[in-house]
Amino acid sequence: MATDVVELILADHRKFEELFRALRDRNTDRSTVLGELAALLVAHAEAEESEVYPALKRYKEVDNEEVDHGAEEHAEGHQALLALMQVEDTSSDEWESKLEELVEALNHHVDEEERTILNDAREEVSDDRRDELGRLFVEIRQSRLDDDCGDIEYVRKIAAATKDRID
Template identity: 85%
Template sequence: MATDVVELILNDHRRFEELFRELRDRSSDRPALLAELAALLVAHAEAEESEVYPALKRYKRVDDEEVDHGAEEHAEGHQALLALMEVADTESEEWESKLEELVEALNHHVDEEERTILNDARSEVPDDRRAELGRAFLDVRQDRLDDDCGDLEYVRKIARATADRID
């Protein structure tokens, strides 16, 4: 299994895209897919913020402002995720609208993160350090998944806790 933090993050990003495609399909098991997305999205963001972002800020050629902006975008994603999770009827137009808001917020974040932070990390952070960060990222991510971080109450809690980051 790869441990390069850049590759691990990219793998999660691709899974988010797959889940969005599946969630748009009205015949899919939307509640189960949303539960998977919520857990992975929260675990991913928390692992990045606790292990990856602080470490990357120590590298001169990794843009600190982009790293901080990434954390702001995580907060926006938490808000959009919560808004979707709070719509009970997965067949409603409201649910469809909230899904698209989440897709838009997350796609924007993923695009920026991949073009800036991850490209910088790939070129500026040595391979062995990226592997260390990958192991730390995976450990925190798995801990959060094991703690059921995609639970509605937990998402409410982190959405409240991170609301002040949004400009």
């Protein structure tokens, strides 16, 4: 299993894309897939913000403004995720619209994070430190998953707590 934090984050990003494809398919159990996405998305963001982002801000070659912006985009993602989770009819136009809002917000974040923060980390942070951060990332992400962080009440709580980060 990979332990490089950059590779682990990239793997989660690819999983998000896979889950989005499944959510766009009207023949899948959208509620189940949304639960899987919610859990992974929240756990991923919280692991990045608790360990990875603070560590990367200590490197002068890593753009601190981009790291802070990444946390803002997590907050936007939490808002969009909650909005989608609150729509009960997964076959409705409203659900489709909220899904596209979430996809757009997340794709924007993933693109920026990969081009800036992760590229900087890959170039400027030693292999050993990236492995250490990777182990911490996995540990925290799994802890959040074990705590059922994809539950709508948890998502409501973090959406409320992070609302002030959004510009």
